[in-house]
Amino acid sequence: ELVYINGEIIPMADARIGVEDRGYQFADGVYEVFRLYNGRPFTFKEHLDRLERSAAGIKLALPTPRTELEAGLLKLVDRSGVREGMIYLQATRGVAPRNHVFPESPSGTVVAYCRPLPPIPNPGEGEGAKLMAVPDERWKRCWIKSIALLANVLAKNEAVSQGYDEAVFVENGVVTECSASNVFAIINGKIVTHPVGSKVLPGITREVLFQCAAELKIEVDERTLMESEAVRAQELFITSTTREISWVARWNEKYIGQGRCGPLTAKLHRAIQQRVRQETNG
Ligand code: PLP
Numbered sequence: 001e002l003v004y005i006n007g008e009i010i011p012m013a014d015a016r017i018g019v020e021d022r023g024y025q026f027a028d029g030v031y032e033v034f035r036l037y038n039g040r041p042f043t044f045k046e047h048l049d050r051l052e053r054s055a056a057g058i059k060l061a062l063p064t065p066r067t068e069l070e071a072g073l074l075k076l077v078d079r080s081g082v083r084e085g086m087i088y089l090q091a092t093r094g095v096a097p098r099n100h101v102f103p104e105s106p107s108g109t110v111v112a113y114c115r116p117l118p119p120i121p122n123p124g125e126g127e128g129a130k131l132m133a134v135p136d137e138r139w140k141r142c143w144i145k146s147i148a149l150l151a152n153v154l155a156k157n158e159a160v161s162q163g164y165d166e167a168v169f170v171e172n173g174v175v176t177e178c179s180a181s182n183v184f185a186i187i188n189g190k191i192v193t194h195p196v197g198s199k200v201l202p203g204i205t206r207e208v209l210f211q212c213a214a215e216l217k218i219e220v221d222e223r224t225l226m227e228s229e230a231v232r233a234q235e236l237f238i239t240s241t242t243r244e245i246s247w248v249a250r251w252n253e254k255y256i257g258q259g260r261c262g263p264l265t266a267k268l269h270r271a272i273q274q275r276v277r278q279e280t281n282g
Contacts, residue, residue, distance in 0.1 A: 004076045004089075004112040007064060012113060021109055023092030026100070027148035029109075030054035031090040034073075035241045036114065037280040039083040041073070046204045047241075050145060055091060057144040062091055063108030073112060082114040086242060090147055120244050123269035124261040128249025129166055129238060131183075132159035133227060136169035136176055140198040152179040166238060168251070169199070175225045181240040182206045183225075183248075185233035186264050190219040192229070205239040205272070212271035218264065227251075235262030244276075245269040 003012040022028035032051045034041045041047070048066060055062050062069065073087060094107030120126075138151040155167035156179040167179040176199040177183055184193045191213055196202040213220050230236060236248035236256045245268060247261035 002076060002080050002113065004072055004110070006108075006110055007068070007072060009072070009076055009079060015111070017109060017111070018095035020095050020098055021092055022094060022096060022106075023090065023109060023147060025098055026093075027146065027150075028058070028060075029090055029092030029147045030058060030060065030145050031088065031147050032145060033241050034087040034089070035117075036077060036082055036085045036087065037276050039077060040280040041077065041087065042276055042280055043204050043208065044070070046207065050202065050204065051089070051091070053143075054145045057141065058146065059102070060091065060093055061106070061108070062110070063094070063106075064110055069110070076112060077114055080114040082116050084119065085114055085116040087112055087114050092147070117242060123245070123273065124247075124266035126246070126261075128256075128259075128261065129246045130164045130250040131166050131168040131178065131236075131238075131248055131252075132162060132164035133170045133252055134158060134167045136171040136199065138169070138199070142177070142199050142201055143197055145201060155179045164250075170227050171199070173227050175227050175230050176200050177203075178238055181238040181243065181246075183230075183238050184209070184236070185225055185230050186235035186237075186262060187221075187229060187233050189234075189264075190221045191264075192221045192223065192225050192233075194225050195222045203239055203241075205241055205244065208272055208275055209239055209245070209268060212268055212275065216267065216271060218268070231256070233257070235265050237262075237265045237268075244272055 001012040003015045005015050034047050089112035091110045094109045096103035134155045159167035169176045176194050182203040231251045231254050247265045
């Protein structure tokens, strides 16, 4: 298994990160997850753009210029031999004597590696996801893809320990997103989802979904989505880089829709897969 570390590609077992790396001590860093199809990163540019926005959001200057990072990641993918999978990348402010104050000239640490992923169920197939509503105890800069994920980790574990698949954050009756995915309701034929910003990560899959929706002439309504509406929605689904779209079968004890994947969810999923094929085939 190989790892990209500060511009070099070496066996993962040989990689070393300093004990005083600020990522380790303060979660002072950001990350990205890229999806590989056919050995090619999907929406590579969009993910790199978001990485730059996240880094700027924590005043982190990425230690590697973008073109160099891009080339390094493609080389990593190539040498890893992973065709259907993901790249995990994280960038931290690097090693410095422990101090809350930023070091004057941060070294920066960039680490990335590839992992294969199992195939995704065909649109409309597979088991629906079971969501458990939990209070949103995260910070107010959820647009930054920060490596500080403890609130997400605790929420997801709470959900999984009770037999659910994903935790959905609800605050004062408002549905924001899930622990590792965006959430959408189909209400009166429209896609309804909370706007991105302080409480919602600008998902890349969310963006692709919106483009597909525009082509299919399905309206998107970015507004406050109440839990009371979500549980009564015709269809509910979640999106992320690793799952594409999953239809939602249950919200707490309540079954959603007809207990199977809704027609618009399946249609949107087919459209996303078409986009994937266009971008990563041949
Ligand atoms: N929201 C959160 C909190 C996430 O961690 C993720 C990442 O998987 C998403 C949404 C979905 O974003 P993307 O579609 O870019 O993977």
